[in-house]
Amino acid sequence: MELKEILKTVDHTLLKQTATWEQIRQICDDGVTYGCASVCIPPSYVAQAADYLGGRLPVCTVIGFPNGYNPTAVKVFEAKTCAEAGADELDMVVNLGWVKSGKFNLVENEIRAICHETGRLVKVIIETCLLTDNEKKRLCDVVSRSGAAFIKTSTGFSTGGATLDDIRLMRQYVAPHVKVKAAGGIADLKDAEAFLAAGADRLGTSRIVAAAKALG
Numbered sequence: 001m002e003l004k005e006i007l008k009t010v011d012h013t014l015l016k017q018t019a020t021w022e023q024i025r026q027i028c029d030d031g032v033t034y035g036c037a038s039v040c041i042p043p044s045y046v047a048q049a050a051d052y053l054g055g056r057l058p059v060c061t062v063i064g065f066p067n068g069y070n071p072t073a074v075k076v077f078e079a080k081t082c083a084e085a086g087a088d089e090l091d092m093v094v095n096l097g098w099v100k101s102g103k104f105n106l107v108e109n110e111i112r113a114i115c116h117e118t119g120r121l122v123k124v125i126i127e128t129c130l131l132t133d134n135e136k137k138r139l140c141d142v143v144s145r146s147g148a149a150f151i152k153t154s155t156g157f158s159t160g161g162a163t164l165d166d167i168r169l170m171r172q173y174v175a176p177h178v179k180v181k182a183a184g185g186i187a188d189l190k191d192a193e194a195f196l197a198a199g200a201d202r203l204g205t206s207r208i209v210a211a212a213k214a215l216g
Helices: 003-007 023-031 043-053 072-085 095-100 104-118 133-146 164-174 189-197 207-215
Strands: 010-013 036-040 061-062 089-093 121-125 150-152 181-184 202-205
Touching: 003 189, 003 207, 010 023, 010 181, 010 207, 023 036, 023 207, 036 043, 036 089, 043 061, 043 072, 043 150, 061 072, 072 089, 089 104, 095 104, 095 133, 104 133, 121 133, 121 202, 133 150, 133 164, 150 202, 164 181, 164 189, 181 189, 189 202, 189 207, 202 207
Parallel strands: 010 036, 010 202, 036 061, 061 089, 089 121, 121 150, 150 181, 181 202
Antiparallel strands: none
16 A cells, blocks of 8 residues: 555544644644644644644544543533634544443434534544443444444553454444544554554554655
């Protein structure tokens, strides 16, 4: 697979707590230069990044990140605030306590609310490393009905990231109209190709642009 085709699938990501505007600006520049799908950044930088990019690249941010247990009203407010500030895409974390309690109707209603209130492309982070296979399958069904565009493996802030087995499971059980995003632990170009071959449509990582830079 050609490098430029891989880069088109990358949400070039910087979500560490200590990220500065200078670092965010650099990944914006790199995202444009290398033809990435978006830059994925903390909510507090959305307005500045959107103004800086001026439409040259979609801005993605995170909602309820990284734990997902904020009240729905808080998540919706955060999502609307980010959308109004210029976010094109929203990666939201589900309430894993609800998942573990079998309250999938509440999970679905929350996703629907964020989709409805913002009108933005929504990716639903289910944190696969904390779930059983049955819970993953149930969430594939929930996301398929919710109006979200993507189901996403991981925040990168928990006990593990994306695995090829999880991508294959999600691709099998999610509806055809829902895309799959792999995030967390995608180390290099070989990894990227493997995740895309397994069924991922997007990759959340900073390492693929770094690999492209290393190749000159």
